[in-house]
Amino acid sequence: MAGRQRQRLLLENAEQLVLVCGRREPCLRREGAAGLAVLRGASLVVGLDGCIKAVGQADVIRDQFLEATFERIIDCSGKCVLPGLVDAHTHPVWAGDRVHEFAMKLAGASYMEIHQAGGGIHFTVEHTRKATEDELFTTFQHRLERMLRAGSTLVECKSGYGLNLETELKMLRVIERAKKSMDIGISSTYCGAHAVPKGKTATEATDDIINNHLPKLKELKLSGEIHVNNIDVFCEKGVFDLESTRRILQAGKDIGLQINFHGDELHPMKSAELGAELGARAISHLEEVSDEGIVAMARAKCAAVLLPTTAYMLRLKQPQARKMLEEGVIVALGSDFNPNAYCFSMPMVMHLACVNMKMSMNEALAAATINAAYALGKSDTHGSLEVGKQGDLLIINSSRLNLK
Ligand SMILES: N=CN[C@@H](CCC(=O)O)C(=O)O
Numbered sequence: 103m104a105g106r107q108r109q110r111l112l113l114e115n116a117e118q119l120v121l122v123c124g125r126r127e128p129c130l131r132r133e134g135a136a137g138l139a140v141l142r143g144a145s146l147v148v149g150l151d152g153c154i155k156a157v158g159q160a161d162v163i164r165d166q167f168l169e170a171t172f173e174r175i176i177d178c179s180g181k182c183v184l185p186g187l188v189d190a191h192t193h194p195v196w197a198g199d200r201v202h203e204f205a206m207k208l209a210g211a212s213y214m215e216i217h218q219a220g221g222g223i224h225f226t227v228e229h230t231r232k233a234t235e236d237e238l239f240t241t242f243q244h245r246l247e248r249m250l251r252a253g254s255t256l257v258e259c260k261s262g263y264g265l266n267l268e269t270e271l272k273m274l275r276v277i278e279r280a281k282k283s284m285d286i287g288i289s290s291t292y293c294g295a296h297a298v299p300k301g302k303t304a305t306e307a308t309d310d311i312i313n314n315h316l317p318k319l320k321e322l323k324l325s326g327e328i329h330v331n332n333i334d335v336f337c338e339k340g341v342f343d344l345e346s347t348r349r350i351l352q353a354g355k356d357i358g359l360q361i362n363f364h365g366d367e368l369h370p371m372k373s374a375e376l377g378a379e380l381g382a383r384a385i386s387h388l389e390e391v392s393d394e395g396i397v398a399m400a401r402a403k404c405a406a407v408l409l410p411t412t413a414y415m416l417r418l419k420q421p422q423a424r425k426m427l428e429e430g431v432i433v434a435l436g437s438d439f440n441p442n443a444y445c446f447s448m449p450m451v452m453h454l455a456c457v458n459m460k461m462s463m464n465e466a467l468a469a470a471t472i473n474a475a476y477a478l479g480k481s482d483t484h485g486s487l488e489v490g491k492q493g494d495l496l497i498i499n500s501s502r503l504n505l506k
Pocket residue numbers: 193222223226336364367412438440441442443
């Protein structure tokens with residue numbers, strides 16, 4: 103029946119059609135991530151609703167859709183098709199660059215020394231508070247366009263440079279506007295606990311978030327004004343300790359947000375153990391995760407969002423990607439785009455993951471597609487080329503990805 107209908111797009115006869123997975127797996131672990139599903143000489147059909155209608159050998163699809171009409175047909179002979187990339191961790195809404203801090207870091211200052219001296223996130227907060235919503239939207243839009251050009255079709259976007267309710271909401275409104283107007287998927291994250299605002303203690307900031315910020319987010323969700331997907335905390339020595347992190351994440355979960363937070367980045371905090379206990383969807387960074395934390399994450403099916411740009415930029419030790427993969431953790435990747443790590447490109451992130459974290463190319467692609475989608479709770483609709491999923495895809499002008 104579908105074979106006679108009008109369809110949006112036919113990608114014909116790709117040399118390699120990299121499905122990533124083909125049995126509706128929610129994520130890929132161990133051997134699953136090491137060997138991806140690939141069809142050769144294959145075609146794919148996207149329907150008028152933007153979803154994938156068929157994937158298969160070119161001659162089979164041709165027969166099946168003999169009587170169909172297409173808005174567009176693209177000859178993919180000699181080319182590769184793969185799912186749109188998913189960037190599972192970004193901080194893309196802000197004003198005021200931090201180029202001056204690069205020189206400080208090169209001269210030996212650490213990320214936390216700059217932060218504690220009032221720079222880093224605090225510097226960005228000062229500038230973001232002063233910026234208008236339109237100014238923030240314009241730069242954000244430009245950044246999303248660049249991410250899209252680098253192949254990302256679904257991006258996690260955090261607030262977190264406001265810290266007060268007014269500016270956090272301003273950032274979330276900007277993200278909401280892009281969700282509605284831009285041709286890129288967005289999973290939005292409330293990250294009001296990104297730093298302890300100047301003039302407050304961590305406990306005061308935690309109380310403010312729980313008593314004022316989160317109830318407001320609940321109200322705005324009910325009225326349909328802002329729909330946030332995830333809750334985040336920077337769980338770190340000198341920022342939010344384990345107890346404050348627990349209180350904030352639990353309160354976020356109680357209003358229906360998915361837990362997806364920064365943990366075990368600069369110091370071992372037992373963030374992974376906490377995330378596993380709270381049922382977190384994902385934890386990012388994990389350079390300092392413990393062995394027990396890795397096991398707990400694997401058991402709890404809590405994704406590890408690894409950020410190779412951070413370890414590179416801050417000269418941190420690399421997260422133990424190989425150990426996580428061997429223990430069965432769901433490993434995802436993110437660009438961590440922010441004023442400290444100015445990288446829009448998931449292909450670059452995948453490259454760094456292979457070279458610096460010793461992931462295989464297959465593992466890196468799984469981490470930047472189905473597993474990143476899993477980290478955002480979206481692997482039922484994104485992250486692989488399977489019937490029923492969104493038709494987000496990339497055509498690569500190369501006959502083979504040479505995956506191993
Ligand atoms: N570590 C905390 N947050 C960001 C950095 C944000 C910033 O420095 O502005 C990160 O994920 O790397």
